Amino acid sequence: MSGQAPRQPVAPKVSIVLVSYGGRTMLNRCLRLVAEHTRVPHEVIVVDSGSEDGTDRWVGDHLRGGRGHVLGRNVGFGAGSNFGALDARAPYLCFLNADVEVGPYWLEPLVDTLDREERVAAVAPVLRGEDGEVQEFGSVVGADGWCRAWGDGAPLGADDTLFAHDVDYASAACLLVRRRTFNQVAGFATEYDTAYFEDVDLAFALRAAGFAVRVDPRSEVMHQRHGSSGSDTARELMELNHSTFLRRWGAGLAGRPALPARDKLPHRFYAARDVLVDERILVVDDRVPNADRGSGDPRTQRLLESLIAPNRRVTFLARDWQRATEYAPALLAKGVEVVWRHDNPFQVLRERAGLYDVVIVMRPHNWQWIAEAVEQNQPQAVLVYDSESLFHRRCEQFAAEETNPRRRAELEREAVRQRKVEEDAFRWSHVGVCVTEEEAEWARRIAPDSEILVAGYPVEVPALVPGVEGRAGLAFFGGFMGGAGSPNELAVLELADGVLPDLVAAHPDLRLSIVGADPTKAVRALASDRIEIVGRVPNPGWWLAKYRVQVVPMRFGAGVKLKFLDSMAAGLPFVTTPVGAEGLRLGALAKHLVAQSPVEFVERVGALLSDDALWTDVQQELLTIAGTWFSHRAFDGEVDEILAACGVAPQR
Structure with missing residues (x-):
């Protein structure tokens, strides 16, 4: 049916607010897709802001299952959205442009984020263009007040750039906001002309009130760039509203870095992206943790989870791509930046030169692979070597039981080589980590100038564990x-x-x-x-x-x-x-x-x-x-000891 919106629930969880200015066909398509793909209890509020093509009459006369409001003139996106929010009943507001196409499971992850994280006031999905490329996944604001979309141009499938994190701002083309907090900061500022920069302003206002704006890779929508206004008009409005934004927030931008082209000075772009965090930690291991396959991966997974904190950027660099697309999404959704699409470690660390406060390298072969690149590109970092186990001991055990003299000699030489690598890795580190106290004692003897700590393996004991009855085999x-x-x-x-x-x-x-x-x-x-x-x-x-x-x-x-x-x-x-x-x-x-x-x-x-x-x-x-x-609690305490040794304050 034309103008179909979903039946309004008695107690909606989300109030979806759309501001229209022309584009009846686009609006109708957007509402149809919302009705088809939205399972969260919600209501739809459409505010027509002075359309001149008949959209106003369509909203007033033909909208079904939603509430329509027709304004006599074009008041702009901010004022129109504020008007719609006044009619909202739900605890969450979802501002949605008519040029956005939603799909299955688009809203649930955003709601989940606000339900779980009280410090987050607003959350946005991945915005993709019609060709599947990323348009925006949050944006970085430079010292001049101009914004650079994170991930802009990333192709479909380049998901290593898309991880949950706090951002300078996220586009209100699709933005879920706590209604209480939105009202607390007086909604969108009305000083802006028609459109653009109101959402940037809102993000800065929310942050000034002590809240965060986040992006969530679990949710994706398609956005027709400048679908609600032509590109020439869009540029004119951006220039005009940029001046307004500088008048309101320019004083707080002075300490921010300028935004160069990402392909020319990428290290400055990463520094600008991470301006909201106090600590940056890089972890290096064989592969994206295959947590259900053993080989030390469950411990790496838990280490990454334990490091996550609101004012901390955790980046994981995988040596190879083994099953990365299968296992990375869970870490990305938790807020770990996972880097696995790379040609060599020097390129990755050169692009992020001087970025990290702490670099944690796990296992001896990875230390051999990355140590030189770390020294050259992250000279300021505290260096941590996590052994996972003493690999040379295993080789010594094989040699001791080998009966073939030639093979035994080969194993003994390999054990000596591995031991030398592990000794060098511990001596290279400022902080060394072992999984047992016995191995830590060995490391303290060979690396007396390094602080050697223990962090074992964490497991979760369920509340109810079956007894002997029913067990067999x-x-x-x-x-x-x-x-x-x-x-x-x-x-x-x-x-x-x-x-x-x-x-x-x-x-x-x-x-x-x-x-x-x-x-x-x-x-x-x-x-x-x-x-x-x-x-x-x-x-x-x-x-x-x-x-x-x-x-x-x-x-x-x-x-x-x-x-x-x-x-x-x-x-x-x-x-x-x-x-x-x-x-x-x-x-x-x-x-x-x-x-x-x-x-x-x-x-x-x-x-x-x-x-x-x-x-x-x-x-x-x-x-x-x-x-x-x-336990996980014991492991988290051990991780906090490691961070303290690196000069990083624990946040638990």
Whole structure:
């Protein structure tokens, strides 16, 4: 039906306000798409600002399901929007241009942001043009008062530029604002002529009142640039209203950098973009964290989340693009800038020269890759090396068990090389980070001038953990991203060949499930009536809560192994080797959970399979250890210690 707007709810969550000036066809299309794609309870208010093409009569006579107001003259976008806001009933106002086309799930993310973050007064989506390229994702305001759209011209799919963050201003072509706060700052300033700069002014007023303006990459709309007014008229209005903006806010712009062309002086553009934050932290690792695939990635994910704070820019630089498009969106939505589309680290850090207060490099091979670029382009930064584990120890373990003399000599040389790299990385750093106190003691000896701290692996213990009833079978949980010959593959093969047969002899119905991403060919070949290859699972905690015991006879590895912390959090007792138990703070529990031979594995696992009371006691002790030493709260405290050592004040 012509002029169709959705039926008005009794208690709307959002009041959608459109100001029209001509363009009846465009307005009708916009309203139709709003009705089709908006599931949030809302009302629609249309204010016609003196249209001369019959749109005013159409709004007054044909608008269905919304409330229309016809003004006798063109009062401009700001005054017209203020008029519509006076008629609003909802706690949130959504100012929407008629030249915007909304799609599925356009409004929910914006509402979610205001629901969760009280400090945010306004939030905007990604504005894309008809060709799919980004028009704007918030804007940067320079010392001269002119604005530069962030992401302008970025092609469809270049999502590494689009992360949730506070901005100087976001376009009111589509802007969700708290009605209470909008009224508190007296709405849009009415000093501006017709259109342009009212939304910039509003953002500055909201910030002066102590609030933030944010952009959210989870929401996207299509915007026809200057669809409501011709481009020549738009330029004239911009020039006129720019002068008004300078009169109102020019004094506060003096300390801002000028905005050069981004392709000529990009480091100044990034500095201008980040003018709203006090601290800038860069984290470097192998890839965008594949948090459900192990290999240290869950810890990296949690580190990034722990670093997020209102006045802090957190940037993650991935060495390669492995599964980036799959895993980056969650971090982008949380406010982490994720950079993975790059040719080399020198280019990235050169474009951001002098930007970062702290640079955190994770793992030795990444330190080798990036250290020189950091030294040349971020000389002001506090340098942090996070080892994740001591890689040379694993190589030493392989060498110690190798029977072929030539291969052993190769492994010993590689262990020496890796150790040298790790020693150099710790000595390079101002602050070094290890995952266990044992590894930290080694680092303190070889790098006495660096401050060495510990930050382990965090896990979340659910409020309700199933007990022994209903649990059955054995589990091996761990990812196989390391491929053939990795510690996890070797541990699974040892379990299947050296431990499981004797356990089955005592427990004929026993079954083993191998849970974890990227199982290798050798692991997949173990599949049988007795051994199930589950592979990657989206919710490891749910799976681990099914089993009676996890068994991991691993001979190689360093640092804390996340599989055991996940096992603790799921209330799943495990049996492993001294290598596997490193850093787990087991204390007296070690006599039940640590084995050094196949015979001991069979004894320890057999006891947990047959003795419900012992199993329950062990489970409760493991849950206590997880909650005390490896909780998110404990990890956040360790991250705060690292930041304090870097001269960055914690914000929790």
